[in-house]
Amino acid sequence: MFSFKISKEIKTEVLIVGAGAAGIRTAIALKDHGISPILVSKREFGDAHTWMAAGGINASIGTLDNEDRWEIHAADTLREGHFINDPKAVESVCKNAVEAIKELEEWGCPFNKTKDGKINQRFFGAQSFRRTCFVGDKTGRAILDTLVDQAKKRDITCLDGVYIFKIVHKEGKVIGALGLDKKNQEVTFFHSSYVVLAAGGYASIYNKSSSRKDENIGDNIQLAYEAGARLKDMEMVQFHPTGMVYPEEYLGKLVTEAVRGEGGHLLNKHKERFMTQYSPEMMELDARDEVARAIAKEISQGNGTENQGVYLDISHKNEDFIKSRLPKMYERFKELDIDISKEPMEVAPTSHYSMGGIEVDFENGATNVAGLYAVGEATSGLHGANRLGGNSLIETVVLGKLTGENIAKVFRSDTHIDYPSGLLESLENSLMKKNYLKRPQDMMDTVKDMMWKHAGILRNESLLDEGIEKLEKIKSEFRVHSISGSELSFEEWWLNFDLINIVISSELVLKAALIRKESRGAHYREDYPDTEDDYQLNLICFKNKNNEITIETKPSGKISEGVQEALDENHSLDYHQLE
Structure with missing residues (x-):
């Protein structure tokens, strides 16, 4: 049996829980301001959930649609969030998205380019313009690799195989965290007055999920809740329309929205393109909640396949086009003896992303608990009641940078709070x-x-x-x-x-x-x-x-004049040009 004793203490200026894009970008910002954080991750450095975000990252750079601007990006985000988003978060992300993309490109992220060398952009659901930048269908992998490379260049420490299970606090202030160290089979106390929660959301509390089984199971939610932090809109869980339905080991795994963004059709077992009944204007590229419900209804009405899914068909596109734009999907299904250039995939909704999470002040990433911060999918505010595809990746790099910079502004090296003798025992x-x-x-x-x-x-x-x-x-x-x-x-x-x-x-x-x-x-x-x-x-x-759980209500914030004007302009994209 394991002897549960706190056998090691590590003192750090800032502890970042989670080493995906949000955590690493926070760490880079801190390091660039002279602060040395420690990242901890349950998995090996570079194997965070970020790499599973396949389809793209949003920014109004206007490569293909030069009339796009950040206010319209914000308007789309608010509209699809059904106006319970935090307007400050929306404006911050959309306004800073272009700069973040340029930074990633400068750091070596290999975005797909147009013939004239500009970053290419594709269609993604419920967006007024083509604003989703991409690296084939491996965008998350490319961004994560880029950030890991930058972290290594800065000698940022990441401890692998560490599971933070408790925030330690005294009189409403953070003094550290407890973690299980898998490599050394021991319990470690991380002594720090600043803790950033960046270990994802809670979409894997469902039996069909696009995450790996040990990811996104609510680590951050439990840590924040037990520490006294406020959580927001926990009922808001996004079910991605297209998860795999077989084989068993692939159940729920994501079939990227990029397949539909590149012109894929959804068909029921009768080979009918059923989105004509549910969303004749936006079709397969309506908001994710609308498409997921349409698929669920088709299946419940007996129009699903034998595997309780529907068909997703991209075979009307050229094989070379599919291989270049959707290489990951082509390779995965080829391993299952399915050639998606010749036959359809079978898909069904899967739990994918949690819009709910920890309430933070998006000007600085702070929670209501002194010294406790959160960033990325751990938080709630940007997405509201529904997330636009491509907005999660841009959130990680924009708000990760912002959070790190704001911690640096308030950071004091002498703020380690002494803990009373006997606390660890x-x-x-x-x-x-x-x-x-x-x-x-x-x-x-x-x-x-x-x-x-x-x-x-x-x-x-x-x-x-x-x-x-x-x-x-x-x-x-x-x-x-x-x-x-x-x-x-x-x-x-x-x-x-x-x-x-x-x-x-x-x-x-x-x-x-x-x-x-x-x-x-x-x-x-x-x-x-x-x-x-x-x-x-x-x-x-x-x-x-x-x-016990208490639930209160809070009015949503006020939308700025410029974004309201973009909403009033009522932009929309004619998705039928994909035909």
Whole structure:
């Protein structure tokens, strides 16, 4: 059995939890301002979830549509977020996106180019212009490699195989974090007055997800919630329209939106192009929530394939075009003996991205807990009720830089808060007394199955109530079948923390979804199918003094005059030119 003792202490100026694009860009900004952060990652450096973001990154550089401008990008983002976005976040990202793309290009990111050497751009859903820059269908991989290279040039430290499971705080101020070190099989206390949460969202609390199983399971949500931070719009989970349906090991894995952006057609089992019924103007490139619901309805009406999916067909395009623009998809399906230049893929919706997350001040990345920051998918604000494809990658590099720069402005090297003697021993004892399971994976699978059924694409009061009841029963079983921490192996400690993250995130999603009695963006209530003006607000979740979830409402922010003008101009793209 594993002896749960805090055996190592590491002091660092800034601790960044997560080494994807958001975390690395934050670290680069800090290092460029003379501050030495430590990145920690559950996986090897360079193997973050960022590389799975395939299709592209948005910026109004106007290569193909020179009338595009950042205000229109912001207007599209707000419109598809159904106006519960944080306007400050939207404006900051869209205004700084062009500069961020230029920086990535200068750092060597190999963007696809036009014949005259400019960065190429493609169509992506629900956008008024072609503003999605790309590296084939491996954009996230290219951006991550570029950032890792820049971090290495700056000698930024990244500790692999470290799982941060608790924020340590005193009198409302961060003093560090506890982590499991997989390589050394030990518990480490990271002593730091500044902690940045950058380890993704919670889309993998569902049994069909585009993430790997140990990613995006709510690590940041649990850390922030237990530390006293406020969370926002936890009910907003994006279900990507096109995930793989077979083989089993590929279930839910992403088939990039770039396939539809390059002209792919969605067909039901009768080979009918069904989007003509649901969105005759925008077709396959309507917003992700609209396309996902259309596919779900086709399947539920008996029009799906034997594998409970629909067809995605790009075979009407030239084979060389497919190989050059969609190399990753071509290679993946070729390995499964499917030639997408000659036959269709089968796809169905998959849990993909969490628009909800930690509430931060987007001027500096700060939470309401002193010394605790968050960036990337860990946060909520940019995307509102639905995320535009291509906006997540640009968020990581724009707001990562902004957060790092703003920490640098307030940073003081003498702010390490001393902790009282006996604190670490007290933490050890309290953790040992909690309830744990010998085989937590079984319960994780049960929760994920429940969430897909009760808080998935199509929701209603009955399903959500039943989901909350089932989760309470699961928590009761947890207590009944629990064992002490002294009986756990290192791996079982690790998996138990996974389970805790999933349970907390699931409860927050269910309860927030029950309160929002309307349909807005990715949150669709069959019993409340309309969008209501009274609900154009944010749901704020936090832990109260009784250690229970409290949910309050907060008005959305004010849109600036320039962005409002762009909204009033009512731009739209004729997606039929893809035919």
